Amino acid sequence: xxxxxxxxxxxxxxxxxxxxxxxxxxxxxxxxxxxxxxxxxxxxxxxxxxxxxxxxxxxxxxxxxxxxxxxxxxxxxxxxxxxxxxxxxxxxxxxxxxxxxxxxxxxxxxxxxxxxxxxxxxxxxxxxxxxxxxxxxxxxxxxxxxxxxxxxxxxxxxxxxxxxxxxxxxxxxxxxxxxxxxxxxxxxxxxxxxxxxxxxxxxxxxxxxxxxxxxxxxxxxxxxxxxxxxxxxxxxxxxxxxxxxxxxxxxxxxxxxxxxxxxxxxxxxxxxxxxxxxxxxxxxxxxxxxxxxxxxxxxxxxxxxxxxxxxxxxxxxxxxxxxxxxxxxxxxxxxxxxxxxxxxxxxxxxxxxxxxxxxxxxxxxxxxxxxxxxxxxxxxxxxxxxxxxxxxxx
Amino acid sequence: xxxxxxxxxxxxxxxxxxxxxxxxxxxxxxxxxxxxxxxxxxxxxxxxxxxxxxxxxxxxxxxxxxxxxxxxxxxxxxxxxxxxxxxxxxxxxxxxxxxxxxxxxxxxxxxxxxxxxxxxxxxxxxxxxxxxxxxxxxxxxxxxxxxxxxxxxxxxxxxxxxxxxxxxxxxxxxxxxxxxxxxxxxxxxxxxxxxxxxxxxxxxxxxxxxxxxxxxxxxxxxxxxxxxxxxxxxxxxxxxxxxxxxxxxxxxxxxxxxxxxxxxxxxxxxxxxxxxxxxxxxxxxxxxxxxxxxxxxxxxxxxxxxxxxxxxxxxxxxxxxxxxxxxxxxxxxxxxxxxxxxxxxxxxxxxxxxxxxxxxxxxxxxxxxxxxxxxxxxxxxxxxxxxxxxxxxx
DNA sequence: TTCTGAGCTGAATCGGTTA
DNA sequence: CTAACCGATTCAGCTCAGA
Numbered sequence: 001x002x003x004x005x006x007x008x009x010x011x012x013x014x015x016x017x018x019x020x021x022x023x024x025x026x027x028x029x030x031x032x033x034x035x036x037x038x039x040x041x042x043x044x045x046x047x048x049x050x051x052x053x054x055x056x057x058x059x060x061x062x063x064x065x066x067x068x069x070x071x072x073x074x075x076x077x078x079x080x081x082x083x084x085x086x087x088x089x090x091x092x093x094x095x096x097x098x099x100x101x102x103x104x105x106x107x108x109x110x111x112x113x114x115x116x117x118x119x120x121x122x123x124x125x126x127x128x129x130x131x132x133x134x135x136x137x138x139x140x141x142x143x144x145x146x147x148x149x150x151x152x153x154x155x156x157x158x159x160x161x162x163x164x165x166x167x168x169x170x171x172x173x174x175x176x177x178x179x180x181x182x183x184x185x186x187x188x189x190x191x192x193x194x195x196x197x198x199x200x201x202x203x204x205x206x207x208x209x210x211x212x213x214x215x216x217x218x219x220x221x222x223x224x225x226x227x228x229x230x231x232x233x234x235x236x237x238x239x240x241x242x243x244x245x246x247x248x249x250x251x252x253x254x255x256x257x258x259x260x261x262x263x264x265x266x267x268x269x270x271x272x273x274x275x276x277x278x279x280x281x282x283x284x285x286x287x288x289x290x291x292x293x294x295x296x297x298x299x300x301x302x303x304x305x306x307x308x309x310x311x312x313x314x315x316x317x318x319x320x321x322x323x324x325x326x327x328x329x330x331x332x333x334x335x336x337x338x339x340x341x342x343x344x345x346x347x348x349x350x351x352x353x354x355x356x357x358x359x360x361x362x363x364x365x366x367x368x369x370x371x372x373x374x375x376x377x378x379x380x381x382x383x384x385x386x387x388x389x390x391x392x393x394x
Numbered sequence: 395x396x397x398x399x400x401x402x403x404x405x406x407x408x409x410x411x412x413x414x415x416x417x418x419x420x421x422x423x424x425x426x427x428x429x430x431x432x433x434x435x436x437x438x439x440x441x442x443x444x445x446x447x448x449x450x451x452x453x454x455x456x457x458x459x460x461x462x463x464x465x466x467x468x469x470x471x472x473x474x475x476x477x478x479x480x481x482x483x484x485x486x487x488x489x490x491x492x493x494x495x496x497x498x499x500x501x502x503x504x505x506x507x508x509x510x511x512x513x514x515x516x517x518x519x520x521x522x523x524x525x526x527x528x529x530x531x532x533x534x535x536x537x538x539x540x541x542x543x544x545x546x547x548x549x550x551x552x553x554x555x556x557x558x559x560x561x562x563x564x565x566x567x568x569x570x571x572x573x574x575x576x577x578x579x580x581x582x583x584x585x586x587x588x589x590x591x592x593x594x595x596x597x598x599x600x601x602x603x604x605x606x607x608x609x610x611x612x613x614x615x616x617x618x619x620x621x622x623x624x625x626x627x628x629x630x631x632x633x634x635x636x637x638x639x640x641x642x643x644x645x646x647x648x649x650x651x652x653x654x655x656x657x658x659x660x661x662x663x664x665x666x667x668x669x670x671x672x673x674x675x676x677x678x679x680x681x682x683x684x685x686x687x688x689x690x691x692x693x694x695x696x697x698x699x700x701x702x703x704x705x706x707x708x709x710x711x712x713x714x715x716x717x718x719x720x721x722x723x724x725x726x727x728x729x730x731x732x733x734x735x736x737x738x739x740x741x742x743x744x745x746x747x748x749x750x751x752x753x754x755x756x757x758x759x760x761x762x763x764x765x766x767x768x769x770x771x772x773x774x775x776x777x778x779x780x781x782x783x784x785x786x787x788x
Numbered sequence: 789t790t791c792t793g794a795g796c797t798g799a800a801t802c803g804g805t806t807a
Numbered sequence: 808c809t810a811a812c813c814g815a816t817t818c819a820g821c822t823c824a825g826a
Contacts, residue, residue: 069799070799070801071801072799072800072801073801074799074800074801075801075802078800078802079756079757079816080797080816080817081815081816081817082795082816082817083753083755083756083757083758084796084797086797086798086800086802087797087798088799088800089799089800094799099534099535127799128543128799128800128801129530129540129542129543129568129801130540130799130800130801132527132530132543133526133527133528133529133530133531133534133568134527134530134531134534135527136523136526136527136528136530136531137527137528137530137531140493140527140528141493146523146524147559148523148559148560148562149522149523149526149566150560151545151547151564151597153545153547153597154798154819155819155820156798156818156819156820156821157595157798157818157819158797158798158799158800158817158818158819159593159798159816159817159818159819160593160800160802160816160817161800161802161815161816161817162800162802162803162815162816162817163582163593163695163802163815163816163817164580164582164802164803164816165541165542165580165800165801165802166542166544166569166585166593166594166595166596167593167594167595167596167817167818168542168596168799168800168801168802169595169596169597170545170596170597171799172543172566174523174527175560186557186558186559188557188558191560199553199554199557199560199561200560200561201551201560201561201563201564202560202561202562202563202564203545203547203563203564203597207819207820208798208799208819208820209798210797210798210819210820210821211820211821211822212821214798222797222798225798225799226798226799306599307590309588309589309590310590311587311588311589311590312599312600312625314588314628315588315600315625315628315629316600316601316625317607317624317625320685321685321686321689321690322685322686322688322689335688335689336689337688337689337690337691337692338584338628338632338658338685338689338690338692339581339583339584339585339587339588339632339692339693340587340588341587341692341693343688343691348693350587350590350591391549391550391601539801540801541801541802574801577803577804582816592817592818593816593817593818595818695815696814696815696816697803697804697814697815697816701805701813701814703813744812744813745813745814746812746813746814747812747813757813757814758814759813759814759815759816760813760814761814761815762814762815790826791825791826792824792825792826793823793824793825793826794822794823794824794825795821795822795823795824796820796821796822796823797819797820797821797822798818798819798820802816803813803814803815803816804812804813804814804815805811805812805813806810806811806812806813807809807810807811807812
């Protein structure tokens with residue numbers, strides 16, 4: 001793709017982006033005139049998102065997805081235990097001069113975003129604990145009405161290498177209506193069928209964006225440090241918009257919103273300051289093949305079988321720290337501790353480790369080896385796991 | 395339990411609450427004097443939590459768990475599809491006049507809470523999307539340093555009856571240190587054990603409080619509208635405090651924090667305005683049987699083990715100066731000198747420095763990198779340290 | 789062609805002690 | 808206070824080389 005001379009980037013085949021709603025024209029227009037101003041559809045606008053949004057007609061957009069800078073405030077380098085260096089987010093666009101500067105930034109773009117939303121429009125914002133509380137409070141102050149907060153539980157997050165905190169395994173999304181009482185779009189049935197027939201919950205398990213989906217440059221480096229998975233946008237767009245709706249992303253980045261919107265037959269508008277991101281996003285979106293409407297019906301999410309750690313049995317009070325577990329024949333004994341480890345014969349460790357140790361065996365399935373007394377009989381602790389499993393699955 | 399005449403509620407057997415740290419007195423005191431003021435331990439204080447906290451000594455509490463009112467502002471009643479009425483949270487204490495009143499309330503109690511925290515203390519706050527963004531922003535403004543946000547994913551949430559939103563299936567906790575850079579308690583290994591040997595993530599799956607754990611009055615009505623499950627507090631207390639630490643809960647409610655603290659051998663202080671809750675909580679906590687001391691011994695991290703200098707290994711003659719140490723694959727070699735330094739490739743220094751140098755790595759744990767030959771096999775020199783440790787510990 | 793193991797990577801506010 | 812130094816710390820999933 002040649003260097004851009006105009007201010008906006010238009011995918012080569014923008015004309016084939018066809019909103020699917022019957023009432024829409026067959027050929028998607030490059031712009032839709034609303035009031036005196038034109039609405040630039042299926043294009044990536046350059047420049048500052050507040051200025052760009054303020055130049056757009058009021059009340060013209062059905063949904064906004066925003067992935068603003070997180071204000072991470074990282075200090076030094078971080079190395080993995082194998083001494084390799086973590087490629088952290090250190091871009092200039094993520095640096096702010098303290099909370100108040102970040103708050104001013106947030107209020108400015110939120111105000112502009114709210115102005116361009118239709119009365120029944122909704123907004124999605126994603127963030128982490130570094131910024132999401134400030135953004136959430138600011139959007140409430142601006143008059144948005146929160147409908148849900150959604151947790152994106154990452155199936156494959158980066159671990160905590162130093163062992164000083166919990167693995168940061170999720171990000172938070174806020175779904176908000178422009179106004180309290182607004183008649184927003186929520187495709188309850190579509191999401192329910194996406195979720196194997198049970199209503200969609202506020203926690204979504206999805207992998208991070210990696211593999212073939214992750215945009216790379218010629219040298220194999222990631223194009224954007226925080227590219228979002230298209231599956232996340234798929235669920236958001238499917239649940240909160242109708243085919244043909246206009247979706248605006250003021251922090252367009254690698255263009256995931258545009259790619260998912262095009263695939264799902266929605267119109268989109270991106271705003272992005274960095275030319276490199278605009279170029280990569282335009283190329284990416286141009287290569288997207290929109291789904292047949294029919295294909296939308298068949299999408300299903302996989303649900304992995306949950307793993308139940310032994311610790312849950314203890315936390316839930318099903319076994320009491322201090323009590324003694326025994327083997328089936330009652331000859332081996334071990335004492336349960338509050339962190340769900342066992343201690344016996346001077347060794348401590350997991351149910352599996354201690355089970356192996358007391359037998360002098362190389363390995364052991366502690367779930368079936370260790371028993372507790374219930375109503376006068378010895379019952380394997382695996383019975384307790386089955387109770388939890390049945391509850392979690394239900 | 396009789397109606398209270400005094401201002402505080404003391405469980406009948408408060409004297410048996412015994413902090414487990416060796417340095418503590420055998421009988422837990424009703425109060426601990428710090429400076430000029432007394433710290434009321436294992437008691438439920440009445441009245442306003444801000445006033446009560448301000449009457450406590452500064453820097454006297456190890457951990458705070460706070461479950462503030464959620465500011466739900468429900469409009470009208472909520473009915474299930476079968477027309478039964480949902481017993482919603484609509485108590486007077488949960489209504490605030492708009493966001494600014496709630497923010498003033500939040501800042502007041504956060505400021506008071508931060509004052510009573512020890513320098514290395516941490517605070518946990520739980521909330522939902524109605525209030526957590528405001529509380530999170532306020533605590534950042536007050537100087538708290540967020541360590542993690544944690545998602546409590548409910549395995550059995552109340553479904554969304556109207557089909558207009560996602561099932562609200564989680565609540566959010568914020569874990570924050572009093573100050574940036576504070577040396578907080580985090581029992582990494584204990585939590586890892588609790589999670590089957592993999593590090594604990596920021597998303598926790600736990601059932602809501604129901605069944606026998608849920609406090610009911612004589613008529614079978616729930617005593618408190620938002621009683622938290624004890625499993626949640628078990629994990630928090632086990633992970634973020636030591637036995638004998640003082641845990642404060644300024645919104646004590648049904649006393650889950652006190653019950654879990656007592657069970658886990660921690661001292662606790664509750665503050666609660668409503669007499670009915672105080673009475674129920676005191677009765678509940680009095681019935682809690684603390685775990686054995688032995689069960690409270692949790693898996694210790696290597697960080698907490700006494701430090702053995704490598705020089706001791708040489709001094710004791712376990713390794714002989716002049717011999718050659720190698721990496722696990724045998725490719726890197728270094729010669730041991732009498733002052734317990736190594737020399738290789740022209741560089742000399744500690745086991746760590748030379749290990750890093752021969753690999754060209756930024757750092758290296760020499761204990762696990764360097765090996766010596768024992769009975770024909772390569773053994774890491776850390777094995778020798780373990781021998782000394784076992785001897786020192788015994 | 790298919791399997792296996794080594795290697796790499798991801799929005800990260802990721803030490804503590806002694807001199 | 809800073810600086811030096813010790814030494815603790817990772818999970819899931821994809822890619823690719825080699826069998």
